[in-house]
Amino acid sequence: MTIKGTPLAGVLQSPEEPGTVSPIYDHWLSVTGAVGRYVPLTIRPDDLGDVMRLLPKIGFVGLNITGPFQHMILEHADIITDRAALMSGANTIIFRPDRKIHADNTDGYGFIENIRQHAPGWNPKAGPAAVFGAGRTAREVVTALLEVGVDEIRIANRTRPRAEALRSEFGMRIVVHDWVKAGNILDGAMTVVNATPLGARGKPEMRVPLDALARGAVVNDLVVNPPMTRLLSAAIEAGCYPVDGVGMMLYQAAPSFERWFGHKPEVDQAARHAVLSQFSE
CATH class of the missing domain: 3.40.50.720 (NAD(P)-binding Rossmann-like Domain)
Incomplete structure (x- = not known):
């Protein structure tokens, strides 16, 4: 999975609540020219701590968090934004260059x-x-x-x-x-x-x-x-x-993409089409 020098990001989900991986990140990687990959990661809740320590070492710069992990992830974060604390959960993780884990909620x-x-x-x-x-x-x-x-x-x-x-x-x-x-x-x-x-x-x-x-x-x-x-x-x-609801999905994803890959994505009709395309297949 690891490509040397390529920033990695992904969506963390549990086996009990597997979700559909949104194609929006691949779309934005393509149109912005940013270097990176976005992948699904299915883990057991008991393995969360070990996974959080491992991922930055193999090139991960961030994660989307789903389901039960949104609350659990706060126990492993070094920095928790006011928004994530108020909502008692994070949907976005940034692995910072100083190795601190930054938890935020962009929903x-x-x-x-x-x-x-x-x-x-x-x-x-x-x-x-x-x-x-x-x-x-x-x-x-x-x-x-x-x-x-x-x-x-x-x-x-x-x-x-x-x-x-x-x-x-x-x-x-x-x-x-x-x-x-x-x-x-x-x-x-x-x-x-x-x-x-x-x-x-x-x-x-x-x-x-x-x-x-x-x-x-x-x-x-x-x-x-x-x-x-x-x-x-x-x-x-x-x-x-x-x-x-399509726009909310896009606007909550845009800040994460920018933090991970260093490019500000456009929330436009092409991005909207990329999200909707997964339902027409």
């Missing part, structure tokens, strides 16, 4: 940047936000929304205690609603986010009533495949600003 940045690029007039203070879901992705969304000044975040999750846990941690700006009345969180909400897998290919459809979508709201579905979901179709019909 919140990717989420906000995607909205700003596709809904340039978005004002996070324009009204409440409505978030479907209360898992790790929802936590990242909530953290990012609070940072940009959203005054009220309504959360509906199929398991209410997970939503209550977010309110306990983040305070009274979080308002929890029962899932059976999830459609109610849309009333007057000017930012709407689906942070669940509902509506993704192979998953159950999102059956939440959407008739309360407010005209002019920004509606972001973090589902990537398919990029056009029932929620986004309803948003278009309601006169909302639809934002799909």
Whole structure:
């Protein structure tokens, strides 16, 4: 696997949760002319410490982190950014030249940047936000929304205690609603986010009533495949600003690529096509 003098990066995943390796890094390596390789790494959680010590020695400059490793990786980091600490997990590792392990989380940045690029007039203070879901992705969304000044975040999750846990941690700006009345969180909400897998290919459809979508709201579905979901179709019909999940994937990946390989990648139509191409094969 090692090529002398070639910087290596990869995605760390567990055997229980193997994921699809995004082609975006190979795309950016090709179009920027950066020297490097991006590879998948599947390891057991018990081997994490040994792997983290080994990888820099064989030419790795960084990692993407998935699943259960996002929290575990913090135990092995020398430097943890405020963003990673706040989210209790890292999605990006940089192996620094001084051999220190730098842990960061770019998901919140990717989420906000995607909205700003596709809904340039978005004002996070324009009204409440409505978030479907209360898992790790929802936590990242909530953290990012609070940072940009959203005054009220309504959360509906199929398991209410997970939503209550977010309110306990983040305070009274979080308002929890029962899932059976999830459609109610849309009333007057000017930012709407689906942070669940509902509506993704192979998953159950999102059956939440959407008739309360407010005209002019920004509606972001973090589902990537398919990029056009029932929620986004309803948003278009309601006169909302639809934002799909592909952009978040790209904008969270761009800072990692730049840190690892020293080239700033473009988030453009070619990059978007590179991501979507994996679902058409």
